[in-house]
Amino acid sequence: MLYLIIGIIGTIIIGFIVSLWLPGIERKFVHARIQQRIGPPISSPGIMAPIKFFFKQSIRPYSPLPRLYNSLPLVGLLSALLILLFIIPETYPIGALASIVAIVGFLKIEEIVYVFMGSLSKSVMSLRMPFPDLAKGAKHPNVQRSFLEDISAMRAFRLIAFGSFPIYIALFVPAIISRSIFLGDIVAYQQVHGPILFSAAGVLAAIVFFIGYMILLNEYPFVILKTKADVIEGPYLEYAAKSRAFVYITRGFLMFTLAALFSVLFLGIPPNIFTWGILVNVIIAVIFPILMASLSAFAPIFTFKQFYPVTLATSILGVVALLAAFI
């Protein structure tokens, strides 16, 4: 029992420590290098920034439900934590929660959190003047005002509807190949038959998974949820101090968790501190942000006009992978 508890807690701690460095690796070694600038210190985006925010003065957001609003980053972190928890082999006996369906559910929580964040935030960034602008002819003086975060909430809702298709399709490819939705079975299958990644369906699904990973992390070019050009930070706009620190930590942690999930589903190597397999998880957790940053550094923001076809094409690729998995 002690061995089991140490295994779970140790793996989560390792994941947490690695995740703190990932944003720094992404920004210092990839973005900054490509953009021919020095970039931030490697510890700055993932470690020093959250520490700094933890000690900043907290502000009360202009939100109808400020406590709920401030707690949402924690909910996001918790969902990422639960995914990591149930892909650790010690939790496989729990069964239902250590399955693809449960992971889809946890990922959905992470996605829907953005809708709530956007809906509950009412920042001053979209305040209008207290009087109509007569010099400009005061066009449409009585139109209902919307907030920038409202737009991001609507976008988050749209992303739930179509943006996350690729990653969910990719998740089910290993399930079809191994004929089981349980992670224990998927890992066991790969230990006998070799990694799913080395099959045709596995390669296609891995590509689809990676694009889904970028969409889920709202990384360029799939950053419509919080594009600087209009909604600025989108759902995160009013997060300050501790809440902002949790936003940063959650993103880094989700990067590690999704990489570990990939390792489980496509390589059959779950995160476990008692085996050398944890190193594979760490390596993938580092490779994914590097690949992601390399792609994002050369891409503009996609509006829905570009987002829809890319998601459709990726989903079709995912369906091809599913069909290949059946064959």
Added chain:
Amino acid sequence: MDKNVIETEITMGTVHSAAIEPYRVRLFVEDEIVKDAEITVGVNHRGVERIMEGLPVEKANSLTEKICGICSGVHLWNSVLVAEKGLEIEIPERASYIRIIVAELERIHSHLLYLAHGNEVLGHETFSMRLFYIRETVMELLRMIGGNRVQYGVPIIGGIRPRAELDEMKIQKIREGLDYLEEKIKEFADRFTSDPMIMSRITGVCPIKREDALRLAVTGPTLRATGVEFDQRRKMECYDPFEFDIITQDDGDIKSNLLVRVFEIFESIKIIRQAVENLPNGAIVDRSWEMQDTDIIKSYVEAPRGTLYHSYAIEEGRVRNVVIRTPSIANIGAMQYAVIGHHITDAQLGIVQCDPCFTCTDRAIEIIK
């Protein structure tokens, strides 16, 4: 427009991450599609004209350089031209050539800033960073000539400041700088136009039709991007010795606006090369003029953003009735027009495509009691 069809208003600014200057845009949207737009400036009014009133001409001229942080030189140049026209001063040919070198370098740095900012709003930070990196060469050349990166203060009444005289070493540095710029901007243009993701974002987005551009009195590269072949430089005598093309594009969309400015950089390089190779010998300033009273004198020059207007009268050596009209004020109408029917994310890009410089546009205020 029927007011009933508009569902909501999205207000951006006066402080916004996509805006490098303070301005306010109200977008009237329906399902994230802009149905109408209203851009308001006015938070950066400094009353430069009012401060200039009654100042000695030289002092007033130097104040015009503070109007804009991007095209400071062209403001000073135009203000000096007003005095020179009024006082009927013929400046030495060498001074005219050096003024043109500085003005064209300024155009290059302004266009590079435009391209970098456009890429930033487009979300392409890598291109944006690289363009700023390339722009450094121009900034350093301007610093070499004028002693300052932003306010180089080259023109004075009767010619140019002695500090801005070009010796052989400086000319050689300008030649080397132009070679570097030409190579790097060609590389950028090739990569930019061959990127399908970028082309998908900018082609056919926020277009301004030629007839609407004329109706809205659009000026500068934004007008030329709609296919209208008008450049104030063609009407300026000092540009007569130089051979250059007026760059136009047909579509008036974001792509056309970006490309017009890219090609104009090559034309500016061409002009500077001609000026450097044929730089006349002789004096750089004529100090033999005498101050006298003048009527209101008008002067137009082609600033990086379009036609810039300055006018004032001189009374007892002091300026009176100063009026300055910057190109961006003419282009605000086009910005409001261009974004209609497009997605909110494209709207900021649609505004930026007109190369707004709202801080120098803040020239008048209306006090509502």
